[in-house]
Amino acid sequence: MTSAKIVIAGGFGVGKTTLVGSVSEITPLTTEAIMTSAGVGVDDNRQVPGKMTTTVAMDFGRISIDRDLILYLFGTPGQTRFWFMWDELVRGAIGAVVMVDTRRLADCFAAIDFFEHRRLPYLVAINCFDGMQYHNPQDVRDALAISGDVPVVSCDARNRESTKNVLISLVEYVLTMRRTRAVAPA
Amino acid sequence: MTMPERDEPTGALVRPYAVTRGRTRPKLEIALEALVETTVRGRSGMMRGGQGGSEHQYIAQMCDNGRVQSLAEIAARMQLPLGVARVIVADMASDGLLAVYEPTSLEDETDAVGTELLERVLSGLRRL
Numbered sequence: 548m549t550s551a552k553i554v555i556a557g558g559f560g561v562g563k564t565t566l567v568g569s570v571s572e573i574t575p576l577t578t579e580a581i582m583t584s585a586g587v588g589v590d591d592n593r594q595v596p597g598k599m600t601t602t603v604a605m606d607f608g609r610i611s612i613d614r615d616l617i618l619y620l621f622g623t624p625g626q627t628r629f630w631f632m633w634d635e636l637v638r639g640a641i642g643a644v645v646m647v648d649t650r651r652l653a654d655c656f657a658a659i660d661f662f663e664h665r666r667l668p669y670l671v672a673i674n675c676f677d678g679m680q681y682h683n684p685q686d687v688r689d690a691l692a693i694s695g696d697v698p699v700v701s702c703d704a705r706n707r708e709s710t711k712n713v714l715i716s717l718v719e720y721v722l723t724m725r726r727t728r729a730v731a732p733a
Numbered sequence: 734m735t736m737p738e739r740d741e742p743t744g745a746l747v748r749p750y751a752v753t754r755g756r757t758r759p760k761l762e763i764a765l766e767a768l769v770e771t772t773v774r775g776r777s778g779m780m781r782g783g784q785g786g787s788e789h790q791y792i793a794q795m796c797d798n799g800r801v802q803s804l805a806e807i808a809a810r811m812q813l814p815l816g817v818a819r820v821i822v823a824d825m826a827s828d829g830l831l832a833v834y835e836p837t838s839l840e841d842e843t844d845a846v847g848t849e850l851l852e853r854v855l856s857g858l859r860r861l
Contacts, residue, residue: 548834550766550803551850570861576809578765581749581816602814607805612857616850619766619803635765639838641854711861718855721839725848 551612552619553714554636554667557646558654562674563622564606566646566704570711571608571620579604580632603629605636620714623658633661642668642721644713646704649673649682652690659691668721670698672713696724749814752788757816759823761833765805765815768834769822771797775830788813788821793830801834 555563568575582601606622621636637643643662647655655671662669673687682690684699693699698720703709750757771779771793779793791811796802802810808818825831837850 550768550836552766578805578809579814581814612854639840715858718851722851
């Protein structure tokens, strides 16, 4: 009996919880973490007496892969400044889906920087809100200045099949990366 | 975003951890996605009414009868902060009331184990 996880990142309102909900076997749940004074990280709370804690909420869902393996999908907290929680989220993860709204492309920059720094494999999923695609994937790739091997796919986060295909693309990409690395060590 | 009230007393840190009698460090490190299942001992403890208070009872029931739950699910369903749920689950695990199954981490595992996990996930997703 074991579990694995995939991280779902992207800006506020980009559709992270919708994507999780479209494929999860449970209604997405919310878990809260409290940033204590020991976990302050980049925020220096000592300047503000009385501000000892901050609550960070993460939505997540679950997919039973088989009898002995459960896959969890964790949405990142909306505010990227809560890095202490991101560390725990990415530890041991299969990879990440970075969701993009092409009208607010810059919202995903922090997530991409973080995953590249942590060497966590990720793909970019353009959420097409009303079935319309505003940019083609190549334009998005150029605008984000990401390396050529990072997959960029379009999706409709509300649609189960579409979400399934995003997750499949991510896992295939991670598998390919591992096999390439095994054949030709850097 | 919502910021904490400026006039919140400095004792705010203590309140969420009241159910753990103020302990913030778990006896075991348990990952967010680690799976938790009630043991035979946990079940019989539950029948006898248990000694650990209502949180223990609730968790033992939630994870009984093959309903394996992650730490994140336990925290969410009990509306407890993650750190608090982690302390309680770690206590119960070290008392033998719960079994904790650690996740398969792609960082720690060998290439073979990691690749096998990815292939299982992939075929599971395709079957959905």
